[in-house]
Amino acid sequence: MEKKVRVLLIGAAFSANLHMDGYSRCTDIVEIVAICDKDTSRISSLAKEYGLTNYAVYDDYVKAIAETDCDVVDICLPNFLHHDVALEAFKHGRHVISEKPLATTVEDAEEMVEAARKAGKKLYYAEDWLFAPALNKALSIIEEGAIGKPLYIRARECHSGSHSPYAQTIRYCGGGCMVHLGIHPVAFLLSLKNNRWTELVAMTSGGLDKNMLHNGMEGEDWSACIIKFEDGTSALIEANYLTTGGMEDVIDIYGTKGCMHIDLTFSSAISCYSIPGLSYTVEKAEVTTGWSKPAVDERFNLGYVSEIRHFMECCLEDKDAKVGLRGIDGLEALKVVNLIYKSAKEGIKITNPNLKQE
Ligand SMILES: NC(=O)c1ccc[n+]([C@@H]2O[C@H](COP(=O)([O-])OP(=O)(O)OC[C@H]3O[C@@H](n4cnc5c(N)ncnc54)[C@H](O)[C@@H]3O)[C@@H](O)[C@H]2O)c1
Numbered sequence: 001m002e003k004k005v006r007v008l009l010i011g012a013a014f015s016a017n018l019h020m021d022g023y024s025r026c027t028d029i030v031e032i033v034a035i036c037d038k039d040t041s042r043i044s045s046l047a048k049e050y051g052l053t054n055y056a057v058y059d060d061y062v063k064a065i066a067e068t069d070c071d072v073v074d075i076c077l078p079n080f081l082h083h084d085v086a087l088e089a090f091k092h093g094r095h096v097i098s099e100k101p102l103a104t105t106v107e108d109a110e111e112m113v114e115a116a117r118k119a120g121k122k123l124y125y126a127e128d129w130l131f132a133p134a135l136n137k138a139l140s141i142i143e144e145g146a147i148g149k150p151l152y153i154r155a156r157e158c159h160s161g162s163h164s165p166y167a168q169t170i171r172y173c174g175g176g177c178m179v180h181l182g183i184h185p186v187a188f189l190l191s192l193k194n195n196r197w198t199e200l201v202a203m204t205s206g207g208l209d210k211n212m213l214h215n216g217m218e219g220e221d222w223s224a225c226i227i228k229f230e231d232g233t234s235a236l237i238e239a240n241y242l243t244t245g246g247m248e249d250v251i252d253i254y255g256t257k258g259c260m261h262i263d264l265t266f267s268s269a270i271s272c273y274s275i276p277g278l279s280y281t282v283e284k285a286e287v288t289t290g291w292s293k294p295a296v297d298e299r300f301n302l303g304y305v306s307e308i309r310h311f312m313e314c315c316l317e318d319k320d321a322k323v324g325l326r327g328i329d330g331l332e333a334l335k336v337v338n339l340i341y342k343s344a345k346e347g348i349k350i351t352n353p354n355l356k357q358e
Contacts, residue, residue, distance in 0.1 A: 176219020
């Protein structure tokens with residue numbers, strides 16, 4: 001039998017389900033050896049949903065990491081725990097997959113990158129947008145010159161608010177919609193431009209009573225950033241928690257010889273009108289009655305399936321992930337999000353401190 005990557009999955013909620021879906025589609029190279037969540041009932045539901053039988057159960061990640069013979073620890077926990085769990089995993093010589101954002105602070109993210117380096121292990125940053133088939137097709141259209149040189153990109157992820165209780169408090173999550181949602185377009189654009197951004201300016205709603213809608217949330221519920229890249233391209237990045245009707249992942253690209261509009265969430269080939277409603281249409285849709293665009297294979301189209309396969313193949317070969325999916329890329333995305341917050345708070349334009357030094 002070919003060698004399989006042994007995975008310890010930590011967390012058994014929403015994002016763990018997205019990852020499990022990916023694992024269930026590459027059982028030729030993956031074995032889930034253990035799952036850890038402090039709420040073990042979530043582990044049983046997840047295992048039941050994916051027909052998993054032979055796995056160990058833990059409610060304490062320190063014990064799980066110490067006792068599990070695995071190749072990689074996959075962290076699907078609230079943002080503030082990514083750092084501690086990753087350091088624990090590197091201490092035991094495991095590779096790590098971290099959900100986004102890499103951490104809640106740049107200092108924590110830097111420590112994670114450094115711990116991976118010291119342990120001689122890989123830190124993989126789970127940015128699913130980089131595997132969305134529509135986005136990759138769009139990039140190949142650019143590559144063939146069909147819209148000329150891209151000049152301006154508008155990219156957003158927006159929905160009506162995070163389901164996670166941890167997303168309400170900055171200490172637990174690191175910010176509001178920009179760190180939760182905007183980090184996808186930020187990471188996508190950074191990977192496209194090899195992290196070579198030059199300047200940015202941003203605004204946010206400001207959090208709590210300054211928010212437009214979510215006044216109990218410490219982080220902002222609306223944010224936008226204009227960012228420029230070394231090659232002259234400009235981009236407008238937006239994230240908000242004001243969007244009802246389902247999650248919007250939309251990217252518009254304007255080039256010298258054409259333009260492209262990419263809709264990752266509402267581009268289903270199916271248009272359905274239902275009086276009783278469907279069991280599911282798209283992520284975060286509040287209602288499913290009337291006209292809808294039910295997603296055909298949402299997780300594949302958002303990139304999660306190929307993302308997991310990529311990480312597993314990297315683990316098998318003990319190699320780094322592609323640009324945009326390495327620990328250092330997660331760190332750069334978090335740095336940019338934090339500078340977006342700084343720009344918004346202080347009302348200033350920020351230039352990339354790293355490019356200035358070169
Ligand atoms: N890539 C994406 O599109 C995407 C989508 C959703 C969430 N995420 C990310 O995934 C991560 C998890 O978010 P979520 O929404 O799946 O779940 P969540 O934040 O609601 O909670 C995750 C799980 O962690 C468990 N947990 C909390 N503290 C624990 C501890 N100390 N030990 C063990 N288990 C503990 C909880 O019981 C829960 O089941 C976050 O970082 C989030 O940003 C990414």
